[in-house]
Amino acid sequence: MKRIIRTxxxxxxxxxxxxNQNITGTLAHLISAASEAGADIGxxxxxxxxxxxxxxxxxxxxxDKDHLKEIISRVRNVPGVxxxxxxxxxxxxxxxxxxxxxxxxxxxxxxxxxxxxTPGVAEVCALIKRKPAQAFHYTSIQRNVALITNxxxxxGLGNLGPVASMPVMEGKAALFSQLTGMNxxxxxIDTRDPKEFVETVMKIHHGFGxxxxxxxxxxxxxxxEDELIKRLNKPVMHDDQHGTAVVTLxxxxxxxxxxxxxxxxxxxxxxxxxxxxxxxxxxLKAYTGNTVLGFDINEPACExxxxxxxxxxxxxxxxxxxxxxxxxxxxxxxxxxxxxxKGQVILALSNPYxxxxxxxxxxxxxxxxxxxxxxxxxxxxPGIFKGSLIAQAKKITPEMMIAAAEAIAETxxxxxxxxxxxxxxxxxxxxxxxxxxxxxxxxAQVIPDSEEFQNRNAVDELNDEDDDDDFDDDNDDDDLD
Numbered sequence: 001m002k003r004i005i006r007t008x009x010x011x012x013x014x015x016x017x018x019x020n021q022n023i024t025g026t027l028a029h030l031i032s033a034a035s036e037a038g039a040d041i042g043x044x045x046x047x048x049x050x051x052x053x054x055x056x057x058x059x060x061x062x063x064d065k066d067h068l069k070e071i072i073s074r075v076r077n078v079p080g081v082x083x084x085x086x087x088x089x090x091x092x093x094x095x096x097x098x099x100x101x102x103x104x105x106x107x108x109x110x111x112x113x114x115x116x117x118t119p120g121v122a123e124v125c126a127l128i129k130r131k132p133a134q135a136f137h138y139t140s141i142q143r144n145v146a147l148i149t150n151x152x153x154x155x156g157l158g159n160l161g162p163v164a165s166m167p168v169m170e171g172k173a174a175l176f177s178q179l180t181g182m183n184x185x186x187x188x189i190d191t192r193d194p195k196e197f198v199e200t201v202m203k204i205h206h207g208f209g210x211x212x213x214x215x216x217x218x219x220x221x222x223x224x225e226d227e228l229i230k231r232l233n234k235p236v237m238h239d240d241q242h243g244t245a246v247v248t249l250x251x252x253x254x255x256x257x258x259x260x261x262x263x264x265x266x267x268x269x270x271x272x273x274x275x276x277x278x279x280x281x282x283x284l285k286a287y288t289g290n291t292v293l294g295f296d297i298n299e300p301a302c303e304x305x306x307x308x309x310x311x312x313x314x315x316x317x318x319x320x321x322x323x324x325x326x327x328x329x330x331x332x333x334x335x336x337x338x339x340x341x342k343g344q345v346i347l348a349l350s351n352p353y354x355x356x357x358x359x360x361x362x363x364x365x366x367x368x369x370x371x372x373x374x375x376x377x378x379x380x381x382p383g384i385f386k387g388s389l390i391a392q393a394k395k396i397t398p399e400m401m402i403a404a405a406e407a408i409a410e411t412x413x414x415x416x417x418x419x420x421x422x423x424x425x426x427x428x429x430x431x432x433x434x435x436x437x438x439x440x441x442x443x444a445q446v447i448p449d450s451e452e453f454q455n456r457n458a459v460d461e462l463n464d465e466d467d468d469d470d471f472d473d474d475n476d477d478d479d480l481d
Contacts, residue, residue, distance in 0.1 A: 162188035241279035250408035269322030272329035340364035383430025391444035403437035
């Protein structure tokens with residue numbers, strides 16, 4: 001789950017393999033004991049059923065190591081229950097990494113080899129040399145996203161450096177591939193110098209149709225993204241900013257729908273002006289046309305927000321005057337119940353501890369309250385990049401991000417503010433909306449699904465009258481090795 005705000009603690013997931021007597025109520029007592037210790041109970045899987053005893057794997061989520069010890073102690077004290085094993089499923093799922101590359105076409109014969117490699121590939125290389133744009137049709141570039149980080153701001157762990165950030169990057173890449181059918185490749189850059197970071201990207205970007213920036217500290221992330229957008233004629237997006245903003249906008253759209261309020265008519269507030277908070281506030285402004293009142297304890301963040309067209313105010317003023325408040329401060333219990341205005345819409349998104357709990361906000365009179373456990377960037381970035389690549393967009397615009405947010409909001413079922421992030425239809429809808437928005441705001445370089453785009457083929461391109469200039473008499477197979 002994508003963290004909106006960085007915190008000093010990470011929750012721990014473990015699977016407890018327990019053997020309990022086959023007596024009615026034993027399992028219930030076991031679950032109750034773990035729950036009373038504050039465990040978040042996940043999957044319960046039966047491993048063995050017998051006449052005298054049963055064995056089950058029970059997944060629990062603890063706040064930290066001390067909390068896990070308390071849960072284990074409670075479980076061990078349940079009569080008729082034996083704790084057989086504590087399994088770290090997280091580490092097991094990371095053994096050998098989480099991603100791999102695979103060939104699009106299997107090579108099973110010499111004929112296949114001649115077509116996908118030498119000598120046949122020489123014709124395609126020559127075509128691309130003469131017409132570089134054809135690389136988007138005859139290579140995987142148009143399906144490749146570079147996921148680039150220096151690991152300077154990873155989840156709740158801070159500056160881990162590039163190598164320790166790789167498990168996060170692999171996870172995002174694996175999910176992107178699963179949900180879009182396209183490719184995402186982690187690229188680890190060992191520098192915290194923004195200029196050196198940018199120059200490195202400029203040297204390696206040619207093999208990718210788009211660039212996703214990830215887990216980069218502020219304010220370097222702003223400088224890096226702005227410079228790459230300026231210099232590259234392809235989609236660039238810092239997910240911690242804009243991916244978060246897109247999903248948050250979707251949540252606010254549906255929150256207002258559920259309580260029958262017009263988001264564009266509300267006075268809006270944003271507590272926390274870090275990378276995510278700045279992007280959320282600016283996207284809300286782009287969507288509604290209204291300036292969002294912002295607050296951050298860090299004065300430079302406030303000044304930066306004002307330079308980008310925002311206005312700032314105190315926490316008290318925002319809570320007293322705003323109809324909808326988004327919170328990304330990372331400060332547990334920042335908002336007291338008596339600060340909630342009746343009828344307010346509250347999105348307290350800091351993980352794992354929100355600024356105010358959903359129950360406290362609702363009891364205090366909020367019309368709607370939502371926390372960060374469901375605001376997952378996974379709802380945004382796969383479809384945003386897929387749609388951008390399909391349209392070969394020159395950049396990702398606010399209009400494209402708004403289209404993505406609206407598509408996410410529209411796919412939420414019933415009274416849910418957001419849909420299931422693992423539903424592939426959500427990402428298809430987002431991709432379609434983004435590609436259409438790219439065309440509408442004239443940053444698309446192709447028309448997706450048009451007859452012209454679909455019917456391009458190698459025979460037509462290779463039979464152009466000036467193709468002979470692409471080949472030299474001494475162009476032998478060794479040049480391709």
